[in-house]
Amino acid sequence: MSTESSLPHDPLSVKLPLDKELVLKVIPMPADCNANGDIFGGWVMAQVDLAGSVIPARYAEGRMATVAVNEFIFKQPVRVGDILSFYSELTRIGRTSMTVKVEVYAERFHSQGRYIKVTEASVTYVAIDDAGQPRPVPPSSLPRPQ
Numbered sequence: 001m002s003t004e005s006s007l008p009h010d011p012l013s014v015k016l017p018l019d020k021e022l023v024l025k026v027i028p029m030p031a032d033c034n035a036n037g038d039i040f041g042g043w044v045m046a047q048v049d050l051a052g053s054v055i056p057a058r059y060a061e062g063r064m065a066t067v068a069v070n071e072f073i074f075k076q077p078v079r080v081g082d083i084l085s086f087y088s089e090l091t092r093i094g095r096t097s098m099t100v101k102v103e104v105y106a107e108r109f110h111s112q113g114r115y116i117k118v119t120e121a122s123v124t125y126v127a128i129d130d131a132g133q134p135r136p137v138p139p140s141s142l143p144r145p146q
């Protein structure tokens with residue numbers, strides 16, 4: 001059986017976060033590539049938008065919209081066949097909006113079990129009503145960030 005210590009050392013390899021929740025795993029395919037053969041940044045942004053919505057949805061208890069991408073950093077390229085893991089944490093709840101931090105880690109095609117941070121982002125979602133207008137985030141029994 002191969003162990004982590006028997007894999008070749010990769011200086012970019014990091015440990016997965018223990019203080020964030022795994023909210024999505026996905027593997028990009030050739031159709032998601034840009035002209036360089038790397039994965040298109042817009043595809044990564046779409047996945048982050050989906051992943052980032054998972055925790056706010058628990059608080060919004062209904063319709064939401066993405067209002068802002070506060071920060072988005074592509075730290076390393078994403079490649080076809082990488083296994084991407086999206087970790088998220090709620091960083092702020094306002095009156096109608098919620099902000100999350102999302103970190104994306106790649107296991108390269110030939111070095112599963114080694115994680116490279118490829119992207120990090122901060123995204124804000126707003127709870128909206130049937131007319132698409134902001135509505136207060138309902139009081140919740142879930143713990144909120146301080």
Ligand SMILES: CC(=O)SCCNC(=O)CCNC(=O)[C@H](O)C(C)(C)COP(=O)(O)OP(=O)(O)OC[C@H]1O[C@@H](n2cnc3c(N)ncnc32)[C@H](O)[C@@H]1OP(=O)(O)O
Pocket residue numbers: 065066067068093094095096097098124126128132133134
């Ligand atoms: C174009 C696209 O398809 S983007 C992807 C999908 N998203 C959308 O379609 C959303 C389009 N936008 C909208 O419909 C509207 O902007 C809405 C409904 C999200 C918000 O409506 P607004 O009239 O701007 O609401 P308002 O000014 O009251 O702000 C609502 C909340 O968003 C927050 N907010 C607004 N703009 C920003 C911003 N740039 N960054 C961070 N938070 C923001 C406000 O601080 C407020 O939060 P709070 O109540 O917790 O204090």
